[in-house]
Amino acid sequence: MDADRWDEMYRSRDRLFSGNPNGVLVTEITDLPPGRALDVGCGEGADALWLARRGWQVTGIDISETALRRAAASAADVEGRVAWERADLMTTPPPAGAFDLVSVQYFPLLRRAGRAAPRGLLDAVAPGGTLLFVTHALADLPPHPEGDFDPADYYQVDDIARLLDRTWDVLVNETRPRVVPPPAGTHHAHDTVLRARRLP
Secondary structure (H helix, E strand, O other), X not given: OXXXXXXXXXXXXXXXXXXXXXXXXXXXXXXXXOOEEEEEOOOOOXXXXXXXXXXXXXXXXXXXXXXXXXXXXXOHHHOOOEEEEEOOOOOOOOOOOOEEEEEEEOOOOEOOOOOHHHHHHHHHEEEEEEEEEEXXXXXXXXOOOOOOOOHHHEXXXXXXXXXXXXXXXXXXXXEEEOOOOOOOOOOOOEEEEEEEEXXX
């Protein structure tokens, strides 16, 4: 989906998502000391705001201007702790080595030749920093074709794990039950989670 379609989807409702942070983020990141975080596909900002309220300096990126405006409107209490940026990871990678946490929660990262987008996300993690990459478990997704979404067109956790070399320590690579109920109308009962730390 391009920027226009994402904007159209956000405009179709007053709020597209719950406003609560993703459960895997809360579970996996609570023990980390605050630093610089990149929230990939930040949407209406729930994860970025949760991090900022816990002392993180956050950059929230999304392709949708509508989503970013909604996120910014909810951020008065963390003014100066979150920067909202419109970005397309398929064309513009984040700055290398800039973040202590790169959080990618259910982000539809399209497969492209050269793997520039996922490599850009890995490169954005600073030495000693954490990558948290989360997807819906493939077993919970409807068989293709249904609609215009084919999971095979997008990077999954195992694809990202295969890109990690000896400069990474993989802490979690598993599928597990969701810690919060799935979005209404979906069958997402399990998450697939990759948490890895770039060695100092």
